[in-house]
Amino acid sequence: xxxxxxxxxxxxxxxxVLLLLSGCRSPSHKDVAKxxxxxxxxxxxVVAREGRIVDFPCSKCHxxxxxxxxxxxxxxxxxxxxLDHYPGMNQCQLCHDPNNMDQLKRITLxxxxxxxxxxxxxxxxxxxxxxxxxxxxGKTVGGWMGEAQKLSCAGCHNPHTPRRPKMQAxxxxxxxxGGIPKRDYQ
Amino acid sequence: xxxxxxxxxxxxxxxxxxxMAEIKMAETSTRRGFLKTLSAGAAAVGIASTTSGxxxxxxxxxxxxxxxxxTAEEKEKVFARISEETQKNYDVDINLKDPPPVPGAxxxxxxxxxxxxxxxxxxxxxxxxNNQGRDPAIQYIRVVELDRGTFNxxxxxxxxxxxxxxxxxxYLPMQCNQCDNPPCTKVCPVEATWKGDDGIVVIDYDWxxxxxxxxxxxxxxxxxxxxxxxxxxxxxxxxxxSYLSNRVRPKGVVEKCHFCLHRTRIGAMPACQEACPTGARxxxxxADPKSDVAQIVRNKRVxxxxxxxxxxxxxxxxxx
Numbered sequence: 001x002x003x004x005x006x007x008x009x010x011x012x013x014x015x016x017v018l019l020l021l022s023g024c025r026s027p028s029h030k031d032v033a034k035x036x037x038x039x040x041x042x043x044x045x046v047v048a049r050e051g052r053i054v055d056f057p058c059s060k061c062h063x064x065x066x067x068x069x070x071x072x073x074x075x076x077x078x079x080x081x082x083l084d085h086y087p088g089m090n091q092c093q094l095c096h097d098p099n100n101m102d103q104l105k106r107i108t109l110x111x112x113x114x115x116x117x118x119x120x121x122x123x124x125x126x127x128x129x130x131x132x133x134x135x136x137x138g139k140t141v142g143g144w145m146g147e148a149q150k151l152s153c154a155g156c157h158n159p160h161t162p163r164r165p166k167m168q169a170x171x172x173x174x175x176x177x178g179g180i181p182k183r184d185y186q
Numbered sequence: 187x188x189x190x191x192x193x194x195x196x197x198x199x200x201x202x203x204x205x206m207a208e209i210k211m212a213e214t215s216t217r218r219g220f221l222k223t224l225s226a227g228a229a230a231v232g233i234a235s236t237t238s239g240x241x242x243x244x245x246x247x248x249x250x251x252x253x254x255x256x257t258a259e260e261k262e263k264v265f266a267r268i269s270e271e272t273q274k275n276y277d278v279d280i281n282l283k284d285p286p287p288v289p290g291a292x293x294x295x296x297x298x299x300x301x302x303x304x305x306x307x308x309x310x311x312x313x314x315x316n317n318q319g320r321d322p323a324i325q326y327i328r329v330v331e332l333d334r335g336t337f338n339x340x341x342x343x344x345x346x347x348x349x350x351x352x353x354x355x356x357y358l359p360m361q362c363n364q365c366d367n368p369p370c371t372k373v374c375p376v377e378a379t380w381k382g383d384d385g386i387v388v389i390d391y392d393w394x395x396x397x398x399x400x401x402x403x404x405x406x407x408x409x410x411x412x413x414x415x416x417x418x419x420x421x422x423x424x425x426x427x428s429y430l431s432n433r434v435r436p437k438g439v440v441e442k443c444h445f446c447l448h449r450t451r452i453g454a455m456p457a458c459q460e461a462c463p464t465g466a467r468x469x470x471x472x473a474d475p476k477s478d479v480a481q482i483v484r485n486k487r488v489x490x491x492x493x494x495x496x497x498x499x500x501x502x503x504x505x506x
Contacts, residue, residue, distance in 0.1 A: 037290035039474035040453075131506050134485050135478030136298065139465030144477070145288065145453035156465065167463070170306040172345045174323050182343060 040145040044135075047149045049114045056114070058101035065098050084161045095120050095159070121153045128153075252377070253390045253430070264392075265429060272434060276420045284429040285451035287384035293445050294385070294472040295459075295501040296482040297359060302466035304329050304350040304357030311461030315446060316432040317424055319416030326410070326443040327361045327458060339491075359467075361458075362387065362408035362443035363491065363499030370400035370409065379440075385500055386445050388430040396438040405492050406499075409442040445469075472500070 050056055083090055092098075097105040104112045104120050112119050122129030131137035132153070139156060142148030157164065175181070246267055251260060265282045272280050309327045318324040330342035334354045342358070351357065364387050371379050371387060378393035379400055401409045415437045427433040428448035435441055446456035450469075459469045470477035475484075479502070482488065488502040 039290040039292075039471050039477075040288055041474060042470065042477055127506075131486075134481040135468060135470075136296070136482045136486055136504070136506055137301070137465070139462070140468070140478065141460070142455070143453040144293075144450065144455055144470045145291070151465075164303075164464070166349050166351070167303060167305040169304060169347060169350045170310050172306070172347055173309075173325050173328070175345055181345075 042144055042148055043146065044140065044142075044148045044150050046115075046118070047151050047155055049117055049152060049154055053114065056102075062101045065101055081160050084163070085159070116152075117154050117159070118152045121159070125153075247392060250392060252393060254380070261429070268429070268433060272423075276418070276423055276434065278420050278423045278425060280423070280425045280427050280433070282427045282429065282433060283448070285448065287382045287386070288451055288453070289383075290473060291384045291471045292473040293364065293450060293500065294470065294479045294483075295445075296468040296470075296479045296486075296488065297501065297503050298466045298468070298506055299356055299358060299503055300505045301464050302329075302357045302359060303464055304331060304346070304355075305463065307461045307463055308359060308458035308467065311457045312443070314422070315424055315449075315457035317416070317418050317422075317427070317434050318410075318441070319412060319414070319418065319435070320422075321417045322414065324410045324412070324416070324441070326408070326441075327359055328407070330358045330360060331355050332358060358503065360406060360408075360491070361501070362404075362445075363406055363497065363501045364443075364445060366498035366500065367496060369403040369405065369495075369497060373399040373403040375399065382447075384451070386447050386450075387442075388444055388447065389440060389442065390430065391433070391435050391439045391441070394439040396440065398440060400440055405495055405497065409440050411440050412437050 055061070094107070095104050097103050097111060100111065102114075104114060104117060106112055106120065107123055118129060118132065128137055135150070138151055138153075140148050140150050153159070246263075250256075250264060253261075256264065261284065265284070269280055269282050272278055272282075306329055309325050309329065312318075312326050313320070313323075316326070318326070328344050330339055330344055331346045331352070332339070332342045332355065334356055339358075339360075346352070364381075364385050366381075366385065368381060368387050371377075371381060375397060376393060376395055378395070379387060379389045381387050396411070398409075398411055401411060412435050416435050418434060423434065424432060426448060431444045431447045446454075446458075450456055455469050459467045468478045468482060470479040472479050472483065474480060482504060483502055486504045486506060488504045490499040490502060492499075
């Protein structure tokens with residue numbers, strides 16, 4: 001009786017060893033991700049905004065702006081600005097500094113350059129700015145190795161009307177000849 | 187616009203009929219010639235005619251070594267032959283190279299499904315970059331339109347049209363996942379497809395015999411077969427070509443996405459990433475912990491397609 005039990009356990013042990021051996025053959029993440037050479041680096045810089053804004057600096061025209069001129073229903077002199085950011089968000093002074101038009105300002109009144117305008121957006125859109133900083137949101141141009149430029153929020157979204165417009169989809173793949181459209185067999 | 191399209195299709199039909207007639211004529215003439223030599227009973231003459239009929243180029247191609255066993259000089263010779271062939275067939279001067287994998291690089295994609303709006307800019311940029319046949323159209327990327335709240339790829343639609351994004355839909359672009367445990371390379375009977383050191387699964391089009399085992403093995407429908415000679419107009423050929431990636435394919439071989447290796451192996455981004463107007467595609471070196479993709483995989487809730495198959499894909503999807 002005792003001997004048969006021993007035999008069984010030996011068989012099981014052998015089976016286990018075989019399973020282990022076969023399991024070893026399939027590669028895992030650890031094996032493939034092992035890099036022997038230091039990886040090539042990517043150097044990402046954020047695209048500066050100040051050179052890209054038309055008619056910047058604003059002090060070219062506005063030597064001073066009286067705070068009362070920044071009306072709450074959108075700028076009267078900038079006809080192209082249609083303020084559609086969020087219901088109730090219609091005060092220029094929330095982001096623009098009436099005393100220095102060449103700069104933005106935080107809600108806490110600290111001045112912020114246009115080059116780091118994402119700091120202004122990040123005051124409310126904290127989740128998005130976190131994603132943008134790790135590269136999960138936004139567009140990067142350049143190479144995966146070497147120099148690359150990251151667009152800031154205003155590079156894609158107009159800060160005054162941030163919603164992206166709908167697009168027209170390009171041509172679909174040709175439908176297979178003799179194929180049955182999905183709606184017909186469902 | 188519509189009228190022009192109609193005219194184009196008519197033109198294409200005309201050209202197609204002409205080509206078919208030509209092929210038929212050529213077939214009959216060779217068959218007749220073959221019968222003639224047979225009736226003459228001179229086998230030696232037959233052999234002589236076949237060898238002289240073969241250009242030296244195709245003989246070189248026939249006796250070509252496997253790509254991994256070629257020396258640099260042999261590769262140069264092959265590149266010269268292919269350039270000459272393209273010059274002859276398409277009247278285009280190409281710049282054919284084959285950059286080796288960058289040491290220390292492991293390529294991966296991360297695609298944000300919240301941002302992708304299904305505009306198919308990537309699909310068409312890919313076709314332009316990689317000289318795919320236009321008729322029948324071969325496209326590496328499939329964008330699947332799915333209902334929000336569902337995730338059954340079989341219920342998805344890849345033939346959607348019109349204004350995107352549609353209400354209550356999301357879009358999932360699919361292409362070759364460059365798996366770390368690829369089923370397709372294992373089934374190839376001639377080892378015409380293998381995994382490069384940077385993670386890209388490549389195909390040697392000169393070595394492929396067209397058995398399409400790899401297409402059956404791929405669980406992601408990533409591979410395409412050239413049933414006909416790829417039809418690319420000479421004005422649309424991208425002259426920046428590479429042996430293992432986007433050179434104009436011969437008839438009867440399998441092709442697929444190769445992460446634009448002629449660009450990525452010299453440090454550039456793939457064409458689809460560059461073309462994406464939404465910024466949904468993130469490409470980078472996952473071995474570099476500071477790269478976008480590595481940070482996304484660490485910080486976001488990512489998933490891969492058909493994880494249960496153990497293929498270990500290199501395209502990560504996430505919502506944010």
